[in-house]
Amino acid sequence: MSGDRRVRRTRRLVQQALVELILEKGYDAVTVTDVIARADVGRSTFYAHFTDKQDVLFSNLDELAFLHRLPAAGETGELFAFSRPMFEHVREQERLVRALLGRRSGGLVQARGEELLAAAVRNELVAAGARPSAELDLLVVCVVGAFMGLMRAWVDGATSASPAELDAAFRAAVTPGVRLALPPDGCAGSGPVTVVGG
Amino acid sequence: MSGDRRVRRTRRLVQQALVELILEKGYDAVTVTDVIARADVGRSTFYAHFTDKQDVLFSNLDELAFLHRLPAAGETGELFAFSRPMFEHVREQERLVRALLGRRSGGLVQARGEELLAAAVRNELVAAGARPSAELDLLVVCVVGAFMGLMRAWVDGATSASPAELDAAFRAAVTPGVRLALPPDGCAGSGPVTVVGG
């Protein structure tokens, strides 16, 4: 990989320690002192690699970067194709996601996630024939808000629904409204777009 | 009013100081020491009234809590009657809301706001004839998520839409999906319920 083996080791230990501690105590309650104790790493070593706690948090984000290769509409012929794979993926990476997105960590990561998702959703809707406009952007905000709301509720343990049920709930709540913002059937460009309900 | 004049004065000074400082530095960067300096209040006095920073934040929220007297469905015969008044109210209290809900303050207030709103929305839907169930709760999460998403986008300056436009966007995105979860017209108990579009 890149560089010294000792470096990789240290970074990995610190990242893992932070995730564990967030899950135990919540982001705010975790101190740098906690992290270096759990990681069994010298204090000066920590600050040689990271500037602070938040820096470690964000360094973890790269591992969640499957966000960048979301399936796009047109490929699958289905709107919001990201929904179910996302819920599935989250269940697999449960520990990390819970640490990053949960109510116990700052809203920092959530904000970034919303941006990425909003861009993807907007592209999808435009590809499906929606006219770019201020109204469309507000619709996108609503769609993303609903999705992230479900995600938060799930991660915070407010619901025990399965990925399939969450996906269904998301579509049931959102697609009827989205449909009205799309042009009537049978004309759009890139392939057959269907809004699936279950 | 309630109690000693000195008490009211102190609490008011502290609350105002916190809001000012959040707007200047962001919630996380504000310290109790900052607050008591700005409020010109003794340290021990602060802790005589509040347990910590977050306590002050939440005490502010209560005064914003026209959330508790949200017009319920059945009274107005209109679903989500809270929407437009809320956006209007937010515009008036812009400084405070920006301080409380903005990306600069922790997700604390947002989480609490979501809870209050979720309870209200759920009551409305049940009053409108929806059967309490796990699916209903997920629908509520979506509705609240969409609303809060709009709120955040607005507060963060991502859109310059008017309260009326935000209200319209919210309803356009959400009501079609909600309708499908309600029983067909003409039977529910408490008065005529109509889902208004614009």
Next chain:
DNA sequence: CTTCATACCGAACACATCGTACGGAAACGG
């Protein structure tokens, strides 16, 4: 294996913030 670079350790440091305690001064309500 030797050499050299560099990452690590550990302890100490100055600094900031927190939450509490206490006696005396001030302001309140009646």
Next chain:
DNA sequence: CCGTTTCCGTACGATGTGTTCGGTATGAAG
């Protein structure tokens, strides 16, 4: 006017932060 409550100011111990520095050990390259 007087008893009560609140406020002030200061000081305190505890905890966390981010940096510095000399010595050690572990890595990679020849």
